Amino acid sequence: MLRKLLPQSLVFHRRLSNAYVTSQLAAPSVASRLSSPFSTHSSSHNPDGPSIKQLDHVDDSQFPPTATTISIDRSGLYNPPEHSHEPALDSELVKHLKGIIKFRGGPISVAEYMEEVLTNPRAGFYINRDVFGAEGDFITSPEVSQMFGEMIGVWVMCLWEQMGQPQRVNLIELGPGRGTLVADLLRGASKFKKFIESLHVHLVECSPTLQKLQHQNLKCIDQDNAAESAERRTVSSLAGTPVSWHATLEQVPSGSPTIIIAHEFFDALPIHQFQKVSRGWCEKMVDVAEDSLFRFVLSSQPTPATLYLLKRFKWAANEEIAKLSQIEVCPKAMELTQTIAKRISSDGGGALIIDYGLNGVVSDSLQAIRKHKFVDILDNPGSADLSAYVDFASIRHSAEEASGDVSVHGPITQSQLIGSLGINFRVETLLQNCSDEQADSLKSGYWRLVGDGEAPFWEGPDDSVPIGMGTRYLAMAIVNKKQGVPVPFQ
Template sequence: MTTELGRLIAHRIALTGPISIADFMTEALGHPRLGYYRRAMPLGAEGDFTTAPEISQMFGELLGAWLADRWLTMGSPASVRLVELGPGRGTLMADALRATRGVPGFHAALDLHLVETSGPLRTAQQTALAAFAPTWHEHFDEVPAGPLLLVANEFFDALPVRQFHRTAEGWRERMVGLAPDGTLRLALAPGLTPFASALADAAPGAEAEFSEAGRALAAAIGARLHQDGGWALIIDYGYDSSTPGSSLQAVRGHRGADILARPGETDLSAHVDFAALAAASGRPTFGPVAQGDFLRRLGILERAHALKRQASPEQGRALDAALARLIAPDQMGTLFRVLAMGDDRSAQPAGFSDTPSDAT
């Protein structure tokens, strides 16, 4: 059983030939009417996945403190674009802004911009952030010029990726085509890929994956930081350095699924290559570091202790569970990485070293 979007993709392939996995992801996630992020509420129990801000208020609070600190190091500009890519239900930003309301002048300087394509999520963000009069955009490049503070939590993992397989003759791209019965299937392109120069040499049988969209966005963010000043913080799951293999996965109803099954109703994501983002940005970068280490350095243990002092025993147990989920190595603490982009004039930002006074 397929979906209306699946039938449209199959019809496109029948007319024009196989498409790349990146093109398939673009359609499956972003089709103007039927794409996953256009039509569904993907977060929470009724959706397909849960993100860190939904686990505990501590996550957004600490990121808010980090952003306010970066504003201060920028010289406290009177106006700054506060941008979140993929803000979910607005939970992270609401927590960040609540935690920073005591920073003199910070809120008065903020001009809030949200990059979001989902109608249902925009509605939730409006409810959570109405007091801050956000402006919404489909793409980052629509954000007006000006000093920038940007956060992207679990955004880059949803950007399209290409996949490749190393044959005896060389690298060939994995494509989405049609099986004899008209259903979608994966197959290798018949010829060698022109992207081979971007791939490391490897033995036959090796797999590779990269995101043109991710690198292009990192470059655009870096260009804005160079032009207007500011900082960007990227949190996602992935690799510190470019790693062979394929990581594209599908999730539906909080369970793994076939990446080609039910397009438009299934979440697709891939591990983020942080080294590639850092290189593409063209800016001084810090990290990536493990999310658990980052949050500990920002004071999450102390914040959890403070919250527990005012909590019931049941609330205390929930806080302990949330804390473990965010920082434990066997949960989100190690797989999720944190990367900052900024300038070469400031000391190393908080969270990236146990000795934050050391500049990098």
């Protein structure tokens, strides 16, 4: 157990536990989407693709002729077998992707493929479904235990204290999923009146389906403003906090101190993959083969993303690049980080980024997860989550390059982050006020958040043993230099 608590966060936790001991305990959860060992090799083999099925013909000879002869054309009839193992026809997204490739007259980048698969307005993986939780495709830390959101709340309150307790703060979460993290944060901090009254929550979410879930889980109430010219106001009844939704970070109003949370957001940003061959570094592309299946090919000449590859090389040591045969770069992560850094520079505040990744160059990490299992990246696009390791070193360089008024801290492990923020103190307090079943759930959730490997205390079924992700996730903070070093990166 991590016992080292920072004095500042401990004060908050003692008050938090006294005010919030009766909060609802997290329900048991299945393994996190990252609770299994990662696949470090993106498969490029092609699954069996769609084929044209043979038509069944009916033999007319069994019907004897009568006075009136009727001729029936049965060539267009098709009676499929009861059990067919052949793949279905192309989905709307597959047709769309093939249309892009055909229109371009050549392959598309892995980044474009990834962006279409995840966020296509009509058929993207995140757009029209709830992909989180046991019934979804993966589970994130906020879904594992209420304690995760509470710990992030402690970090936000500590930074707010370091900022001088401003009267208005924009609390922004990028990709908030079901809204579970913010909901737990608001519940846990609801007794801290001055802090809660300063917040305006802004959720950056492009999925209409998830926006509705967030509205529901935050127990939002839509209010008509008394002023005729004013827009409708949405308030979370969890703490009386105003809530707004935006498609991009740029749409969030600026001018107020800002605190940004990006939990498992950067890993879904589209990446470009490059492979080293005899003629140099070539970008990996997605094309359509003669059998109508998607396949990976290499670009025949430099692509626009090569500029970002050269930029990443500039930030890396020569010996680090020399031993690589593949590399991933994420231009959108670089650009988003610069946007975050510039806003923090002008408005004050900070950002906390938590994700799985490396503090250095990422080689080959792109993976697809469907129903908690790894599948082929090119198999049935739009039916599986695509994600890649986050290059935290690239985030650091991007932030420092964007503004000299910000400082970057970390990465540290998730275990170090929430351990220092006081999760041990919190779980011990909750264990004093729960049933045996709730205690098992708390211990399981705690291990998943801070542990490493299989939980040593587990006495349940082998296929349900909690797998810790405390060292697989890393945390990095970007703050305005005026705030000093944030908790717990001192």
